[in-house]
Amino acid sequence: MRIGIYGYGNLGRGVENAIRQNPDMKLVAVFTRRNPEDLVIGTPNVPVYHVDKAKEMSGDIDVMILCGGSATDLPEQTPELCKYFNVVDSFDTHAKIPEHFKNVDEMAKKSKKVGMISVGWDPGMFSLNRLYGSAILVDGEDYTFWGKGVSQGHSDAIRRIEGVVDAKQYTIPVEDALEAVRSGSAPKLTTRQKHIRECFVVAAEGADKEKIENEIKTMPNYFADYDTIVHFIALDELKREHSGIPHGGFVIRSGRTGKNLENNHIIEYSLKLDSNPEFTASVIVAYARAAYRLNNEGKSGAMTVLDVPPAYLSAKSNEELRKELL
């Protein structure tokens, strides 16, 4: 399976590493908007090209993995590139998925390629678990908790405050809320009851820390609805202690069965990830395998993780899977 990487940030590097872990895949090229000469990648003897060259390589690449951002890159890139390639993206603006799906579907059906969108863990593995849980336990409630992990968006929001040099924000699920859900009591939980936001902030010399803390805690959408903890620390401590990008979370289905719905059941799926982009990349690479196989069977159009038969993700044969995993 010949793979291309389109965009080389944290996610692109994660995909590069994940390809190395899958012997049935080969990295053919990395495409960048930067000057290709300036980009040093982690795999020896793999060329780096400018994105403009991608279209010429339609015959050399089986699946192009799109590693751009959901805000502006993917809404344009995915429909455009699936004219030439099977593609996988990690489009994660939940509210805009139906629109993105439609745009990709139209193009991919014309080109007879597979456009696998919104692959990762949320959307992605978490979506799958919401689906399995709700299809099995029809009478029940879904709960998704995120963390403990770094929210890039919230960290950025803090950095935009005057007097802030740098910042890192952790989203932390509230343990009591998790326990209440696991008990089967099907609690109704407010935003504040589900997650805490903990911020590590480096203030500029002479900045008004009280004012910064207040601005963070009252920031609408980002922090106002949460219990927020703010720590001011030195820049070297931030770099030393908070440079990782861990994440994770929980999808819990609490449901009832029986003649009088007298029996409770809890299905819980959780992730604890040292590196958010590397895990996302690992999911993407497995779905690249599926996209390739589905296309080889004549399938085309947009798809999501909800559409893919699980066996298509594995390098093993169906016989091996039934024998070893079932």
Place this chain on the structure above:
Amino acid sequence: MRIGIYGYGNLGRGVENAIRQNPDMKLVAVFTRRNPEDLVIGTPNVPVYHVDKAKEMSGDIDVMILCGGSATDLPEQTPELCKYFNVVDSFDTHAKIPEHFKNVDEMAKKSKKVGMISVGWDPGMFSLNRLYGSAILVDGEDYTFWGKGVSQGHSDAIRRIEGVVDAKQYTIPVEDALEAVRSGSAPKLTTRQKHIRECFVVAAEGADKEKIENEIKTMPNYFADYDTIVHFIALDELKREHSGIPHGGFVIRSGRTGKNLENNHIIEYSLKLDSNPEFTASVIVAYARAAYRLNNEGKSGAMTVLDVPPAYLSAKSNEELRKELL
């Protein structure tokens, strides 16, 4: 979707209840090897027939759900009944799945029906999670723990000991082993380190309890390789405190990514079930929906949970799923 239930024990009753929770399904008939006149089922106005009548009803039932046992019933029933119906079974003798699959596949391809086998939670949802986990985290280890829950086979084994009136055996995962796995340390665990077996035993009056306890603890395959705890209790206590059939367990994938595999990730899936047969039934009913839809699209042959696109399980449309769950 018109459903038949073939076999009416704990699982059959669970399926009956699950059908009631799914408005797109209708129970058409229950088939039994007993005298149908003697069987009172939980759904009013649904006929009970002798199993011999099933074949005549090929045109009246979209999916026949087979609720017999894996030892002798299903190896015969599933290949036979998929001549006439789409079928779903919960065949759970892991070592014989390849053979069962082959037998069902042959018949179902001839009859152009879908034969969905080994549906439930293990095999079933646990298999799915072993597959997803290993396809995503290629460098890693799989761990499956069962319990806390009642093992019917182990309870039966105790009951066969001379001087035992009744017994219930709980399989309990060892908390320290779970924690070691969750830490990402990828421990090698022996049988003894993973599970404890706790037995509640009612001895006959005058029976030699020490001898019974020793026979249990040294029983090969069932108990000899485990730390086993034996409690002797009175029959009324057994009936009062141990009449439920709870179960559950954990599938954990521990894996590594990164240039030097320096980042650890833990994927954990767990079930906590008040009623093992009712949960199994709920999984089966969701896969009955999938079997029906796949057959309507022209698919036939044997399948397992590994082959079914997740969206086929849900009563919701693909558009709804993408909008609400993805």
